[in-house]
Amino acid sequence: MVGITSFEAYIPAYRLSRDEISRAWGTRSMGGERAVAKYDEDSLTMAVAATLGCMKRGQQTADGLFFASTTSPYKEKQAATIMAAAADLPREARTADFTDSLRAATIAMNSAADAVKSGTADNIIVAASDCRMGGGKGQFEQLFGEGAAALAIGKENVIASIEGSHSVFSELLDMWRLEGDRFTHAWEERFIITEGYLKTMQQVISKVMGKYQLRPKDFSKVVYYAPDRRSHSSLARGLGFDLQAQIQDPLFDSIGNTGTAALPVMLVAALDEAKPGDLILVANYGDGAEALLLKVTENIKGFDRNQKMTEYLGRKIPISYERYLDWRDLVPLQEFARPESRPPSITCLWRESKSVLAFYGTKCKACGTPQYPPQRVCASCQSKDQFEEYKFSHRKGEIFTYTLDYLTSNKESPAVVGMVDFEGGGRVMCEVTECEPSEIKVGMAVEMCFRKLGQKGGIQNYFWKARPVP
């Protein structure tokens, strides 16, 4: 049996209300709010958060990591390798980026399932994540949201087996970005929805139901992508599903359209509530369509569902539209008049990749003191080269002291920086993200998260920061 063995979503904590956007522009508000990745997040960091959550919830590792996104930080360079290094996957893990199509997540899931079926892999994590942008004043700026979800595809302890699938491609330029475009373009809405989205989705869903002789009422849950709320309900009505009882909330009001992550995020929300024996219809759209039939197994009972998606959605920090503009570099700003630090050396990053990306330190075998970064001579007992590797990324800590740096070159001032004392020993001074300056306190509980440091020296650098334990 091949299917989903673990799942987790990651929704950034920040929310931009659509009324706030309409306040800025004097345009009509769609209502509700959209999730916004902080300026130190991108598709890759959100996918890492979802991947680590997926591994933790499923108490598993993976021998493959597929990244699905239309907003990979690199145009030439795989993102999945950075993610695999951050998630500390074994070196033999297969990595791939599935990019450019809004349907990339289900394409990746099918490829993962094929690999597992063929026996070349045991458990592959598919992490989908997107940070698409719509131009100012436009409807996409309100509609789009940012988020990620990770689904592990394997054959041991399957929670939801993949019972069948069907795919079609369709060549229709409905939405696109060319090289260098920051904002998504779209062709005339009525044409792309009626001729593109609705027809293609109806076709693939009817086909998969016919193939497996299923009727609408056979499904406990129907989870499918839609560009927006209206086309989402049109499709449900067209196919004869009960909108209230069967259809998974597409989360437009609370998160927005998260692109490649939209369907996987919805699926995580559906699985959070699923019972053994549930039959779930999953359909995705983008350059064609894909339908999957999932059957929930008894294993769902033992699966950790302590922190559900819905609780994630409860942790939110409202932001102003101006703050969003700043985070996305949408307005030219006054240059910062303080001395610049040097760009990173790629050689140094390579040499220290295990400590930088997977956040490994060392633990002294002589005196037992954990320390970060890795040392040759112990900070406590001065033993030389008596160390074992010691990972800090998953450890919780507490703020021993802190500082608010108003002279920071960070996007937002003051920078919130804390001295984190880890449970079990070791300390690190690092940025505290997702923490407003007034919130930090001595003794505050924090955990570590993988974040973007910004572009310097023509590369995208990543590192770990602390954040308050939600």
Add this chain to the structure above:
Amino acid sequence: MGTIRDKVAIIGMGCTKFGELWEKSVDDLITDATYEACEDAGIELKDIQAAWLGTVFSGHTALSLSSPLKLNYIPVTRVENMCATGTEALRGAAYAVASGACDIALAVGVEKLKDTGGAGVPPANVLGRSTMGTTGTELELSPPAMFANLAVRYFHRYELAPDVGKMLLAEIAVKNHHHGSLNPKAHYQNELTVEQVLKAPIVAPPLGVLDCCGISDGAAAAIVTRASLARNFRNDPIYIKSLAVSVGPSRDPISQGFDFTHIEENVRAAEMAYAEAGIKDPRKALSVAEVHDCFTIHEMLVYEDLGWSKRGRAAEDIEAGTFTLRGELPVNTDGGLKCFGHPLGASGLRMQYEVYLQLQEKAGPRQVKDPRLGLTHNLGGAVWGGISCISITGNELSKR
């Protein structure tokens, strides 16, 4: 272990005015300070047999000293120990004459920070690391933000309400500005009120702009010789009693031992310095002290680290006026870094210059009574991995 006590004398010193010296180059500052020191010692530049230059950002190699002064093929060394650089240059020159390798040596400290077009010094993230390549993941923290960590923890540990703690820090700034107002060589010669300090824009809570020292240009120089030769040059030479430097292992930011309410390097340097100088009760023995008031919180910690105030109780001495000009132990009588600004390489020697004047009773309106021994103190590097430098000098040879 040997000692440098009473082996070396300072026979001449020079110090430029500190400030935004737009019209002066690094070479001008070196030249002005050195010639003033030579004139004070009654020697000529050609009498100097070896020289040390201390600078962090304003020069590279000993050529930065030999070229402007046209030193003729003598041994010259450039030293760098961040904020403790000036004292480090003096240490080099003093040890050279103490060893007998030469009779007269020069120490110059210089820094010109106002030509960069930006405020402040480069971020402290690369301290102690190669500047030729880093991962770019090092934390960038401005100097005031680094020191604010100490204030946050100190206030927490000793249960000082934020407004009470901030008031104590303000008193230190007000004191140093009062001293600076009496000093024509200071960058800032204005008096401050507590209210001004409290209302100044915040740069790293609880530190506001007026809790921070300025950034300025300046240079200072000292001529040293063996103590036995000193009286050939002048009647009032100043004798070096100790030169201590303690460099931390930087274990504080990685292991949980460091309490962030003191600087261990300061404590260790003070222990070394007092032992070398034969001082048992520093608060009584010292007539004057110039300490590293880069940020007011550090001066407050120094009172405790150097053994003048009891742990956690510097507040009592601040309130009692212990460290004011007419107090029990006047601290930063020239205005300190607060009024001079902090041209990194120059500061240690600028502090020495004030102690030198005080011990010779030439400090004018800032003169302390009955001076015997004076101390200078610098902290370089980070608060959790520092370089603490202390000098103690006196105006008499010890009776043995």
